[in-house]
Amino acid sequence: MLVFAASDKGGAGRSVISANLAYQRALLGDHVAYVDFDFGSPTAAVFDVPSALLGTEEQGVHSYLEGEVIDPAGIDIWRQTEHPFLRARRNQAGRLVLYPGDAGGGEFAISEEALERCIDLLLRLNSEFDLVTVDLSAGRSYAVDLVLAATAHPRMLHVVHRWLVFHRWTRQHVIAAAGLVHRENGILRSGVDRGHDGEVLQGSVRFVRVAVPDLESAMWAHASPAQLAWMRSCNDALRRLASDQHAGDSVVLGTVPLEPVLLWREQLITGEDVLVTETANKETLEALEEIARRLTDDLYWGNTR
Numbered sequence: 001m002l003v004f005a006a007s008d009k010g011g012a013g014r015s016v017i018s019a020n021l022a023y024q025r026a027l028l029g030d031h032v033a034y035v036d037f038d039f040g041s042p043t044a045a046v047f048d049v050p051s052a053l054l055g056t057e058e059q060g061v062h063s064y065l066e067g068e069v070i071d072p073a074g075i076d077i078w079r080q081t082e083h084p085f086l087r088a089r090r091n092q093a094g095r096l097v098l099y100p101g102d103a104g105g106g107e108f109a110i111s112e113e114a115l116e117r118c119i120d121l122l123l124r125l126n127s128e129f130d131l132v133t134v135d136l137s138a139g140r141s142y143a144v145d146l147v148l149a150a151t152a153h154p155r156m157l158h159v160v161h162r163w164l165v166f167h168r169w170t171r172q173h174v175i176a177a178a179g180l181v182h183r184e185n186g187i188l189r190s191g192v193d194r195g196h197d198g199e200v201l202q203g204s205v206r207f208v209r210v211a212v213p214d215l216e217s218a219m220w221a222h223a224s225p226a227q228l229a230w231m232r233s234c235n236d237a238l239r240r241l242a243s244d245q246h247a248g249d250s251v252v253l254g255t256v257p258l259e260p261v262l263l264w265r266e267q268l269i270t271g272e273d274v275l276v277t278e279t280a281n282k283e284t285l286e287a288l289e290e291i292a293r294r295l296t297d298d299l300y301w302g303n304t305r
Helices: 014-027 061-065 112-128 142-152 171-182 187-193 198-203 225-244 260-264 271-275 282-294
Strands: 002-006 032-037 096-099 131-136 161-168 205-212 252-257
Touching: 002 014, 002 142, 014 032, 014 096, 014 131, 014 161, 014 282, 032 061, 032 112, 032 142, 061 112, 112 131, 112 142, 131 142, 142 187, 161 171, 171 187, 171 225, 187 198, 198 205, 252 282, 271 282
Parallel strands: 002 131, 002 161, 032 096, 032 131, 161 205, 205 252
Antiparallel strands: none
């Protein structure tokens, strides 16, 4: 299965949350690839791999798509990470491989040759891994256009692909995320223009809300009654807005609570962060685990292929 991670705005949590979902699926025993198609801003730092913190100097995904190398480099996260808990790989964990972007890479216009190379890569990874997460550049980018065209190609009609659209829980982010999917040049209409079945494509898109305050959490125990009332009012207004923008609860795959660790240090949330160092909240880990599980649970998806 291919999972494309998209967002209309930078800072929406797309990269850090999608990396966490890939990590959680690997812990469940799946063989997982994380592919960096965020050409302008490589995101390998989430995995704490020193050799690719700002992208790789050779054989990056960008170089592969432009035909400069035969194959993109794959990095075994369990072996090459500096994260102390990740290096102690659980026995039942599957493979977790990062395909980093190029250091200093940028957006580029899509050619037929790049499209064919993209299709070849996605097909190969789909056959090798149980789950392939593709982190896309923010907005209506060349990366989004590329994978829309690739997944509409006859060679890929048998491949299950799903879209996660990430946004923070604010008015601007809700409107922007809904626009990325539904507006005139959004994912759905652009996908149909490239040959997708509109109903099937719409059924393959779900939203993930990030940094959502849990008003019942102890984090807000010292808030005044006036502050709590205001926050509840804002939350209710955002839910109405999301519904009006066709990004309401029925098309939300999951919600990630407001988490200081993710705000201040974009990283993977491990069980040790919750139970040993106690730096991360249990609710955050549970939310990530649940969204990762729902990725392949058809009960949470519409008509997908």
